[in-house]
Amino acid sequence: MGIETRQLGQFFKAARIGQGLTLAEAAGDRSAAALSRFERGETDLGVDAAFTLMRRLGIESADLAALMAQDPGQVPALMPLIFTGDAAAIAKAKAAYLAAHAGEDDASVGLIAAYCDAAARWEDPGFALTAAQEQQIADLMTAPRTWHQFEYTLASALIGPASPELIGLLWRRAQAVPQTGTTTFHLTRAALFFAGLATGDVALIAEMRPAVAAAVREPRFARVLFGPLPRWRFGLLLADWRQGTGRSALEAQLAALTAIQSDAMAAYLRRVWHRVARATPHHNSALSATPVLDVRPTAAGAWAALRRRQLHLTAQAVSVGWAASTTRRFERGQTQLGLSRVFTLLGKLALLSTNFSMWYPRHQPLVTAAGALVAAREKGAPDAEIRQIVADFARDYKEQLPWPLWRAQLSALVGTADTAIAADDSLQPTQADLAQLFTRLSDTPTYRASELWLVSMASNWFSAGQCVALAAHLGAALPPDAGYLYRQLGIGAMMNLMFRVAEADRAQLPALMAADPHIALADQLEYAVIDYHFNRRVVAWLIAPTATTQAAVQAFAANMAVVGVSGLLPELKATWTSNGVALDWLRPKGEHDGE
Numbered sequence: 001m002g003i004e005t006r007q008l009g010q011f012f013k014a015a016r017i018g019q020g021l022t023l024a025e026a027a028g029d030r031s032a033a034a035l036s037r038f039e040r041g042e043t044d045l046g047v048d049a050a051f052t053l054m055r056r057l058g059i060e061s062a063d064l065a066a067l068m069a070q071d072p073g074q075v076p077a078l079m080p081l082i083f084t085g086d087a088a089a090i091a092k093a094k095a096a097y098l099a100a101h102a103g104e105d106d107a108s109v110g111l112i113a114a115y116c117d118a119a120a121r122w123e124d125p126g127f128a129l130t131a132a133q134e135q136q137i138a139d140l141m142t143a144p145r146t147w148h149q150f151e152y153t154l155a156s157a158l159i160g161p162a163s164p165e166l167i168g169l170l171w172r173r174a175q176a177v178p179q180t181g182t183t184t185f186h187l188t189r190a191a192l193f194f195a196g197l198a199t200g201d202v203a204l205i206a207e208m209r210p211a212v213a214a215a216v217r218e219p220r221f222a223r224v225l226f227g228p229l230p231r232w233r234f235g236l237l238l239a240d241w242r243q244g245t246g247r248s249a250l251e252a253q254l255a256a257l258t259a260i261q262s263d264a265m266a267a268y269l270r271r272v273w274h275r276v277a278r279a280t281p282h283h284n285s286a287l288s289a290t291p292v293l294d295v296r297p298t299a300a301g302a303w304a305a306l307r308r309r310q311l312h313l314t315a316q317a318v319s320v321g322w323a324a325s326t327t328r329r330f331e332r333g334q335t336q337l338g339l340s341r342v343f344t345l346l347g348k349l350a351l352l353s354t355n356f357s358m359w360y361p362r363h364q365p366l367v368t369a370a371g372a373l374v375a376a377r378e379k380g381a382p383d384a385e386i387r388q389i390v391a392d393f394a395r396d397y398k399e400q401l402p403w404p405l406w407r408a409q410l411s412a413l414v415g416t417a418d419t420a421i422a423a424d425d426s427l428q429p430t431q432a433d434l435a436q437l438f439t440r441l442s443d444t445p446t447y448r449a450s451e452l453w454l455v456s457m458a459s460n461w462f463s464a465g466q467c468v469a470l471a472a473h474l475g476a477a478l479p480p481d482a483g484y485l486y487r488q489l490g491i492g493a494m495m496n497l498m499f500r501v502a503e504a505d506r507a508q509l510p511a512l513m514a515a516d517p518h519i520a521l522a523d524q525l526e527y528a529v530i531d532y533h534f535n536r537r538v539v540a541w542l543i544a545p546t547a548t549t550q551a552a553v554q555a556f557a558a559n560m561a562v563v564g565v566s567g568l569l570p571e572l573k574a575t576w577t578s579n580g581v582a583l584d585w586l587r588p589k590g591e592h593d594g595e
Contacts, residue, residue: 004041004340005038005041005042005043005044005338005339005340006040006041007041007067007071008038008041008044008045008067008339008340009038009039009040009041010039010041011067012038012039012053012057012059013039015057015058015059015448016039016057018057018444019056019057019058019402019404019405020404021056021057021402023035023036023039025402026053026056026057027053028052028056028400030049030052035053044338044339044340044341045338045339046336046337046338046339047300047336047337047338047339047342047360048336050339051360052400055365055397055400055401056400056401056402056405058405058448058450058451059448059450060364060366060367060448060449060450060453061356061357061360061364062357062448062449062485062486063448063449063450064339064353064356065353065354065356065357065485066353066483066485066486068343068346068353068356069352069353069483071100071343071347072093072096072097072099072100073097073100073101073347074097074343074346074347074352074353075097075112075115075150075346075347075350075351075352076090076093076094076096076097076112076116077149077153077352077353077354077484078090078093078115078116078119078153078157079149079152079153079156080484081093081119082119082122082153082156082157083264083265083268084264084267084268085123085267085268085271087120087121090116090119090120091116091120093116094112094113094116094117094120097112097113097116098113106313106317107136107311107312107313108311108313108317108318108348108349108350110136111133111136111137111140111311111350112350114129114133114136115153115154115157115350118154118157118158118161119153119156119157121161122156122157122158122159122160122161122275123160123271123274123275124160125160125275125278125280126280127160127161128161128162128163128280128282129158129161129162129163129166131284131286131287134162134163134165134166134284134287135286135287135288136311137154137158137162137166137170138166138169138170138287138288138289138290139290139310139311139312140310140311140350141154141170141173141310142173142290142291142292142293142310143292143293143294143295143296143306143310144173144174144176144177144185144292144294145177145178145185145294145295145296146295146296146297146303146306147174147184147185147188148182148184148351148352148354148355148358149184149352149354149355150350150351150352150355151184151188152184152187152188152191153352155170155188155191155192155195156191156194158191158192158195159191159194159195159198159272159275160195160198160275160279160280162195162199163199163281163282163283163284163287164196164199164201164203164204164281164283165283165284165285165287166284166287167192167195167196167199167204168196168201168204168207169287169289170192171189171192171193171196171204171207171208172292173292174188174189174192175211176292176294177292177294178294183227183228186215186221186227186228187227187228187231189215189228190228190231190232190235191231192208193208193212193231193232193235194231194235194238194272194276196208197235197238197239197242197276197279198272198275198276198279199279199281200279200280200281201281205239205242209236209239212232212235212236213236215228215232216229216232216233216236216564219567221567226564226565226567226568229563229564229565230253230257230265230269230563230564230565231269232564233253233563233564234250234253234269234272234273237249237250237253238250238272238273238276241273242276250273252562253269253562253563254266254269254270256559256560256562256563257269257559257563259555259556259559260530260533260534260556260559260560260563261529261533262529262530262563293306299333300330300342300359300360301330301331301332301333302331302333303355303358303359304318304327304330304331304345304349304359305331305332307349307350307351308331308349311349311350313348313349315327315328315331317348318345318348318349320341320344320345320348321341321344322337322341327345342356342359343356346359365393365396365397365409366393366409366412366413366450366453367453369389369390369392369393369413370412370413370416370453370457372389373386373389373390373413373416373417376389383419383420383421386417386420386421387417387420387421387425387427389413389417390410390413390414390417390421390427391427393409393410393413394406394410394427397409404436404440407429407433407436407437408436408437408440408454408458409450409454410427410429411429411433411434411437411458411461412437412453412454412457412458413457414427414428414429415457415458415459415460415461416457416460418460429461434461434462437454437458437461438462438466438470440454441454441455441458441470441473442466442469442470442473444477445476445477446477446479447474447477447478447486447490448486449485449486449489451477452486452489452490452492452493453489455470455474455493455496455497456489456492456493456496457496459493459496459497459499459500460500462500463504463505464500464501464504464505464507464508464512465505465508467497467500467501467504467508467512468497468501468508468511468512468515469515470493470497471494471497471512471515471516471517472515472517474490474493474494474517474519475515475517475518475519478490478517478519487519490517490519491519491529491531491532494516494517494519494532495531495532495535497512498512498535498536498539499535499575499576499579500579502539502542502576502579502580502581503579503580503581506542506543509539509542509543510543512539513536513539513540513543516536530560530565530568531568531572533556534553534556534557534560534568534572535572537549537552537553537556538553538576538581538583540552541553542581550585553583553586554586554587557569557586569586573586
């Protein structure tokens with residue numbers, strides 16, 4: 001099982017050719033012959049060497065994660081399928097996974113089989129996890145600060161099939177550690193709250209409810225970590241409904257979600273409601289509780305060691321094609337694994353492809369620098385500090401990246417820094433640099449993560465006409481099977497093109513809207529979706545500033561308040577203001593507390 005070295009080699013070769021680099025240019029101070037052997041699948045590449053090569057080829061960790069997700073031997077990412085209720089696709093993913101692991105009989109394979117079954121059948125009141133399966137989940141989810149996409153998806157599959165004993169144990173663990181700043185952690189808590197409601201256990205629901213009621217009033221969720229808010233609000237309304245308050249508040253929440261074009265979320269929450277209505281309590285008095293672990297590893301080997309212990313697997317069981325002693329040295333930080341072996345190990349440890357960037361978080365220079373710029377802006381850092389972030393990138397990566405890629409990424413960062421970098425600063429791109437950047441983006445046939453980030457970050461440099469051309473190209477450059485992250489980045493890129501055209505030449509807005517590829521992102525209620533549909537209504541008002549189009553913006557904002565995400569509005573208004581569009585007339589009504 002696992003991504004084959006040959007597949008990796010082909011992927012890197014395609015990226016090298018796309019950058020127009022020879023083997024020697026891509027290899028840098030390493031052996032061109034060794035790179036050639038890797039591209040042919042004859043040898044693996046160490047992780048450090050791989051990240052050096054990735055920087056030179058413009059490959060991001062997200063691109064490797066997307067490649068990894070195509071392998072049927074990897075843990076299937078089922079949240080989109082749970083969200084849309086596609087049980088047939090879940091069954092197909094399970095069959096492909098088991099076929100890839102034929103002959104293997106260990107805890108990891110059994111866990112993933114149970115995970116798929118629960119994801120496909122969580123709405124069925126007659127389906128429940130066995131005591132042994134619940135114990136395995138309890139042993140796996142001992143460290144809440146490490147919970148990521150797999151744990152969130154697993155928790156979503158527990159809405160109905162799990163006992164109140166298991167849900168109560170996981171909830172108390174989540175409450176026992178400092179609340180993390182990651183949306184995924186809080187989405188997992190929201191899923192556990194739904195699962196608690198679906199047990200029908202009155203005492204458990206009473207225990208969970210106060211923490212959820214407090215969370216919906218936290219300012220940080222209103223503006224930043226708002227992904228769980230509609231779920232928490234709906235859950236509180238469900239708890240009220242179970243006590244006989246009627247359906248009207250629940251129906252109003254679902255109607256508001258539909259009004260802000262989050263139809264898929266509305267449909268999903270209605271299915272949760274239906275499952276809670278058929279709560280069928282079953283108990284697991286045999287469940288054994290191990291202590292919560294307040295840890296979050298900082299090295300790939302430590303992540304692997306923790307996960308292996310949680311799964312009760314031996315080093316031999318997770319060492320596929322290499323010695324168990326190599327795994328143990330890797331866990332102690334004494335050796336590296338080859339890139340394909342890292343992918344194989346992730347799969348054996350029941351981890352999704354997104355965990356790759358958690359294991360290796362500091363190998364994405366453009367994303368890291370962009371994140372530092374956003375953080376600096378949010379804390380009100382002086383211009384000198386913001387400029388220094390860009391200057392550090394320019395210095396650190398000038399020799400590591402091919403000049404065209406380095407210049408393109410630097411130009412994007414300078415554009416993001418905006419007025420913090422003076423017009424005559426040496427960091428500023430020349431007109432030739434910007435022409436080359438536009439050509440690069442408009443000629444690239446298939447966008448990966450780095451191109452999507454470049455479109456988002458560099459839109460300020462382009463004319464309105466160029467932005468329209470990039471919007472038209474965006475739809476073609478995102479393949480139909482593009483994963484969730486690529487589609488989310490595509491929506492972000494499209495919104496930044498909207499802002500730029502509104503600032504540069506509003507007469508081009510109709511052409512931009514006609515070119516809009518309408519990237520679908522129905523498997524989550526994320527800020528990108530809400531922002532996108534809100535901004536489209538603002539653009540419609542800019543194109544035809546009438547009472548009707550203004551009322552449409554106001555109505556959208558009012559429904560955001562009902563759903564619980566009007567905390568986004570100040571930031572959206574500020575973004576439009578910075579691009580020359582005042583929305584002073586927008587006065588959202590107060591949000592409902594859900595209590």
